[in-house]
Amino acid sequence: MKLHEYQAKAILRQAGLPVPKGEVVFKAEEVSNALAKLGMNTGVAKAQAYTGGRGKAGGIKLYKTADEALALTKQLIGMTLVTKQTGPEGVKIEAVLLEEASVIKRELYVAVTLDRAKANIVLILSPEGGMDIEEVAEKTPDRILKLYPAWGRNVDPALAAQGAKFLGLEGEQAKAFGDILEKLYRIYQEKDCTLLEINPLVVNGTGGLSLLDCKFNIDDNAVYRQTETGGDPDAEKDPSEIEAGKYGLSYIKLDGDIGCMVNGAGLAMATMDIIAHYGAQPANFLDVGGSASEEAVTKAFEIITSDKNVKGILVNIFGGIMPCDRIARGIVNAVKTTGLNVPLVVRLEGTNVKEGKEVIENSGLNLTSASDLEDAAKLAAQNVKALKAGKGAN
Amino acid sequence: MAILIGKETKLITQGITGKAGLFHSQKCRDYGTNVVGGVTPKKGGTTVEGFPVFNSVAESVKATGANATMIFVPAPFAADAILEAADAGIQLIVAITEGIPVMDMLKVHNYLKSKNCILIGPNCPGLVTAGVCKIGIAPGPIHTKGRIGIVSRSGTLTYEAVHQTTMAGLGQTTAVGIGGDPIHGLSHVDVVKLLNADPETEGIILIGEIGGSDEEIAAAYIKENVKKPVVGFIAGASAPKGKRMGHAGAIIDGTSGTAEAKIQALKDAGVTVAATAAEIGKKMVEAMKKAGK
Numbered sequence: 001m002k003l004h005e006y007q008a009k010a011i012l013r014q015a016g017l018p019v020p021k022g023e024v025v026f027k028a029e030e031v032s033n034a035l036a037k038l039g040m041n042t043g044v045a046k047a048q049a050y051t052g053g054r055g056k057a058g059g060i061k062l063y064k065t066a067d068e069a070l071a072l073t074k075q076l077i078g079m080t081l082v083t084k085q086t087g088p089e090g091v092k093i094e095a096v097l098l099e100e101a102s103v104i105k106r107e108l109y110v111a112v113t114l115d116r117a118k119a120n121i122v123l124i125l126s127p128e129g130g131m132d133i134e135e136v137a138e139k140t141p142d143r144i145l146k147l148y149p150a151w152g153r154n155v156d157p158a159l160a161a162q163g164a165k166f167l168g169l170e171g172e173q174a175k176a177f178g179d180i181l182e183k184l185y186r187i188y189q190e191k192d193c194t195l196l197e198i199n200p201l202v203v204n205g206t207g208g209l210s211l212l213d214c215k216f217n218i219d220d221n222a223v224y225r226q227t228e229t230g231g232d233p234d235a236e237k238d239p240s241e242i243e244a245g246k247y248g249l250s251y252i253k254l255d256g257d258i259g260c261m262v263n264g265a266g267l268a269m270a271t272m273d274i275i276a277h278y279g280a281q282p283a284n285f286l287d288v289g290g291s292a293s294e295e296a297v298t299k300a301f302e303i304i305t306s307d308k309n310v311k312g313i314l315v316n317i318f319g320g321i322m323p324c325d326r327i328a329r330g331i332v333n334a335v336k337t338t339g340l341n342v343p344l345v346v347r348l349e350g351t352n353v354k355e356g357k358e359v360i361e362n363s364g365l366n367l368t369s370a371s372d373l374e375d376a377a378k379l380a381a382q383n384v385k386a387l388k389a390g391k392g393a394n
Numbered sequence: 395m396a397i398l399i400g401k402e403t404k405l406i407t408q409g410i411t412g413k414a415g416l417f418h419s420q421k422c423r424d425y426g427t428n429v430v431g432g433v434t435p436k437k438g439g440t441t442v443e444g445f446p447v448f449n450s451v452a453e454s455v456k457a458t459g460a461n462a463t464m465i466f467v468p469a470p471f472a473a474d475a476i477l478e479a480a481d482a483g484i485q486l487i488v489a490i491t492e493g494i495p496v497m498d499m500l501k502v503h504n505y506l507k508s509k510n511c512i513l514i515g516p517n518c519p520g521l522v523t524a525g526v527c528k529i530g531i532a533p534g535p536i537h538t539k540g541r542i543g544i545v546s547r548s549g550t551l552t553y554e555a556v557h558q559t560t561m562a563g564l565g566q567t568t569a570v571g572i573g574g575d576p577i578h579g580l581s582h583v584d585v586v587k588l589l590n591a592d593p594e595t596e597g598i599i600l601i602g603e604i605g606g607s608d609e610e611i612a613a614a615y616i617k618e619n620v621k622k623p624v625v626g627f628i629a630g631a632s633a634p635k636g637k638r639m640g641h642a643g644a645i646i647d648g649t650s651g652t653a654e655a656k657i658q659a660l661k662d663a664g665v666t667v668a669a670t671a672a673e674i675g676k677k678m679v680e681a682m683k684k685a686g687k
Contacts, residue, residue: 114496116576117607119503151504192497221469222495254634265574266548266603269629270671276632277670285633318550318557320519320533349557351533373554374672 001218001226001233004048006097008216011191011229015183018176018210022099024048028077031070034098041065045072048095050236052132052215053083059093062101069098102212103205108167109133110181111197112188115148121188123147123155123181125163129200155182169203176209191229192222240303247296248289251303256281257311258380259304259342261297263288263322271316274373280381283310288322297330302338311387314380315346316373317356324348324356332363343383344368347376396523396567397543397588397595398486398512399462403527406460406484407432408451408467408475411442415466418490418531419445422464425528430458451482462486464520464529472516473498480509487579488529489516499577506579513579519549519571522556530571532556540565541687542678543589545582546601547574547608551629551671555599558675564682567595574603582612590620596687597623597678600665602656604630609656617663623681626660627668628653 003011006024013019023034035041047059054060059081063069073096082090107129115122125145128136137144145166149155160181164174180201188196197215204210218226223233234242244251250265254272258280262268265287272282284307288300304313317327331346347370348356360369370376405422409415410432420443423429431446431454438449448454451463463484467475472491479487494516506513514521520530525539536553538560546552552571559566570585572578582600589595598620602609609628616624631653660667668677 114500114576117611119500119577121500151500189497192495194496219496221493222497224470225495262550264548264550266546266601266629267550267554267671269603269633270548270551270554270627272632273629274670274672282632318553320531320549320553350536350553372672374670377670377672 001220001223001231002050002236003216003218003229003231004050004095005046005214006048006095007230008214009211011187011216012211012214015187017180017183018208020100020102020210020212022097024095024097025073026077026095028070028074031073031098032066035066035069038098038100040100041069042101043069044099044101045069045076046097046099047076047079047081047093048097049081049086049091049093051081051083051085051091053085054081057081057083059083072096073098102202102210104200104202104212105205105207106203107200108202109136109199110184110201111195111199112184112193113195113197115146118148120148120151121185123149123163123185125166127167129202133199149185155185173203173207173209180209180211191216192219192226193217194219240306244286244300244303247299249296249300249303250285250287250289251300252285253307254282254284255309256283257309257384259283259286259307259310259313261286261288261300261304261313261315261317263317263319263327267316267318271314271373271377274377275314275381278377278381280384283307294326294330294333297327298334298337301331301334305338305340305342310342312342312380312384313344314376315344316376317348317350319348319350319352319356323352324350325352325359328356328359331367332359332365335363335365335367340365343380343387345370345376345380345383347373396526397585397592398521398568398570399523399527399529401428401526403462403486403529404428404430404458404460405462405464405529406430406448406451406454406458407445408463408465408479410434410445410447410466411437412466416442418464418466419443421534422528422530425522425534426525427527427529430454430460451478451484455482455484460484462529463488465489465491465516467491469493469495473502476502476513477505480506480511484511486512486514488514488518488520489573489579490518490520490530491515492517494575496576499575503577514570515573515575515579517575518573518578519552521568521570522566523568524566532569532571536560537569538565541567541594541596542599543567543585543592543595543597544569544599544601545585545589546571546599547603548601548629551601551627554671555601555674559599559678562675562679564597564675564678567592576606582608583615586612586615586620590622595622597625597682597685599674599678600624600626600660601674602626602628604628604633604653604656605651607651610659613656613659613663613665616665623678623685623687624663624665625668625674625678625681626657626665627671627674628656628660629671
């Protein structure tokens with residue numbers, strides 16, 4: 001789950017971190033009140049979107065009067081912002097952060113994230129703030145410093161001093177930086193973050209430090225205990241992904257034409273891979289989970305067939321906890337209730353496989369039962385190719 | 395022999411009175427595992443389906459001599475369940491529960507450093523020593539006692555490899571599903587080391603997926619130390635970047651952890667890499683023949 005900049009900054013501000021004064025607005029009518037609260041009519045209007053590259057895409061603009069602030073807000077709210085990270089479809093802007101403008105003397109980079117291989121939280125620092133950090137890491141790796149605080153303790157003062165020195169901060173600035181690092185490290189843990197990135201952390205006109213922009217990602221497994229952050233766990237999901245979630249299904253829409261229904265994330269990925277291997281493209285990732293009900297299977301089927309791009313379906317189930325016959329009954333029910341106008345290949349293996357295949361074969365429906373995974377993928381790919389060739393001939 | 399579990403294993407189930415916990419405790423017992431009881435706070439002294447229930451892991455260890463546990467406790471309480479098992483002196487902790495927050499697992503990871511126990515999982519299917527002992531949720535009947543050791547992050551891909559080696563007549567020693575979470579217990583390389591040292595295991599199958607660097611680390615170890623034939627498979631080559639595929643671990647960060655990088659690392663280590671999940675068994679047969687086994 002990601003937080004918007006204004007939500008993240010509220011958390012940072014509450015922790016006593018130096019964040020520019022700002023007010024969020026969702027409607028143009030809220031602008032005058034927001035400016036009154038800020039006590040200034042100049043500043044910067046920032047479109048709120050879960051993406052980087054907003055400035056270059058026209059999502060961040062300066063205003064010098066209240067009228068300009070209002071005009072900018074009207075322009076930004078409801079617009080579709082296309083940045084290099086969003087893809088051509090862009091994102092719709094629903095909120096604007098009106099913020100005091102900062103004088104920027106230097107731009108630095110600070111992030112807290114997880115180093116999986118070391119099983120340790122890592123602090124990542126760079127004097128190259130305001131840049132794409134992946135590019136910095138690639139081109140000038142010596143401009144990046146990774147620090148590993150010991151678990152269960154505050155950030156060691158020596159570690160903070162090392163970081164400050166690397167960023168060229170001295171005296172009061174170094175002290176302020178140590179405090180920022182410590183607070184970010186604490187917030188990262190308390191809020192179950194997976195990424196807390198400040199880019200840029202700026203040295204402002206008076207020589208003070210200020211956290212200008214922020215990415216705040218929260219562990220999806222911990223959303224249940226981070227509800228007060230104001231984040232919306234469904235914000236970036238397709239409506240069909242949200243619907244799937246209600247039934248315990250993990251669904252991600254993709255661009256291909258073979259709909260897949262699989263149990264287990266690894267097998268679901270491997271099924272997508274084998275479809276691609278035989279020259280077709282998967283329309284989705286769908287993991288029905290280990291203990292799906294017949295109802296969930298029916299729902300999964302509805303979601304797959306509602307995707308207009310789907311020209312064929314491949315069901316690949318290795319029955320462990322979930323017996324094959326239960327899956328088979330779910331499929332047969334779904335086909336009977338929703339109708340089916342694309343070829344369906346079913347591959348069942350594991351618990352109650354014999355009973356499952358019988359349900360498929362005795363259904364009286366036009367379902368193809370595959371002997372193994374390879375057979376299933378080949379058949380599904382062939383079906384779609386034949387369909388396309390047929391259409392081409394017409 | 396095999397690895398990690400066998401006839402000497404005495405298993406308890408934490409969360410035995412839950413639906414999944416009870417169902418799989420029965421399935422494990424049916425398979426031949428010595429399931430000595432279970433733990434559910436406040437339900438101590440009762441029995442379910444013939445399993446004695448205890449209030450705490452410590453009580454169950456005292457009463458039954460349990461040396462292994464499988465955890466079905468719901469995610470918000472699962473980390474504490476792992477710590478409780480470690481404190482009670484359980485040697486093998488298998489955490490089936492999925493959805494445990496990363497921060498909880500970091501706490502567990504650091505706590506277990508000072509404990510003498512092995513953690514498998516979380517978010518894993520468990521492990522099976524074919525024909526002898528099963529801990530977790532894998533379907534028992536697909537296993538056949540044999541010669542191949544298996545380690546995999548994914549549950550159903552583990553079953554796929556087990557099934558294919560059974561059909562190919564190779565059979566398994568022990569198949570271990572290590573789980574797909576970012577912070578977990580045994581990693582690929584840990585299990586490869588155990589399988590390499592196990593005299594009954596003649597060949598090894600390593601199944602990984604995109605994200606993290608577990609497979610690369612295992613590949614480096616295999617290159618230097620493993621003479622047994624190894625077959626590898628990496629899932630997720632067709633996955634779009636940045637999308638979460640059900641496992642928190644299956645996220646590609648930057649360029650590390652891509653399917654290409656992992657496949658290359660395995661090939662460099664002399665591992666035979668299966669192009670699709672359907673040919674894992676076939677490749678293992680070929681690799682065994684080539685090795686004269």
